[in-house]
Amino acid sequence: MEKVVLLVEDSEDDIKLTQMAFKENNIANKMVVLNDGEEAVEYLFCQGKYRERDINDQPTIILLDIKLPKLSGLEVLKKIRADNRTKYIPTVMLTSSTEEEDMIEGYKGGCNSYVCKPVEYEQFSQAVKQLELYWVLNNRTPNKRIEEE
Amino acid sequence: MNKPLEGEPLVILHVEDDEAQAELVKRSLAQNRVRNRVLNVYDGEEALDYFFHRGKYSDKLKSPKPHLILLDIRLPKIDGLEVLKQLKTNDSTKKIPIVILTSSAQEEDLAKAYEYHVNSYVVKPFDYENLLSLMHDLGFYWLSWNNLPWVIRAENDRNYEQSVKITKGT
Structure with a gap:
């Protein structure tokens, strides 16, 4: 099965940097980029323009920015964790926010990990590589998707 | 901000009943770029005693809250999954990252853990080379990139300083 990394991010610069770092890593994975929280929800739950998508075909890891247009990352996280079809997907809050409150909310909301995006390019690139390496190659998730109740 | 403080090793608690395995993991982690100190407990009951300050862990200073828990199943x-459940439902422990480190890749264990x-x-690889590389990635990821709320970090650091003082003082 193809391993998909879902990046939900609105900053064009951060998207470009993340994509570049992924390419350098050379772990063959598809990266899907979505630009706001609403679109992330539509994608994950196969609604709107994603209604043709197979709901069993979920990403291996979700990298979720906190500050997003339309629906915040914390709101998206809440929806992911509240639904049996998505609640086991590892979700990492990837954010430039170092605000203590966001971090606590992220952990409360059930994120698997919380990573602050380094400002400097080299560091940023290294963070993204480590993230991919860890979550795609080392972390295991259940194969079976739980059916909607 | 997410980098460990200079000279202060981060505390990892490893719950594993096989002493040889525990030693291997400790040795692999010792080679990590991030300085760390691995503490071992050997069964599920001891793990819970450690966190909830019971029995020989009644002194809080001798059982500092770890920055990371590695847990066998x-x-x-007491089974590792039960330990996980109890730690993740208790307010004082639920924010500590827990990584299941096991030789089982059974679907049922995976589903329960999540x-x-x-x-x-x-899942632990069988040969040392791969274990070494896994522990390198794992240690680096959880001790360096992953951010913990300050409330935990501050408490850990304080506890650690105090426990060092106590050890030196005796």
């Missing part, structure tokens, strides 16, 4: 007395809000689930 098949454990004597059901109980594990942070990550990793």
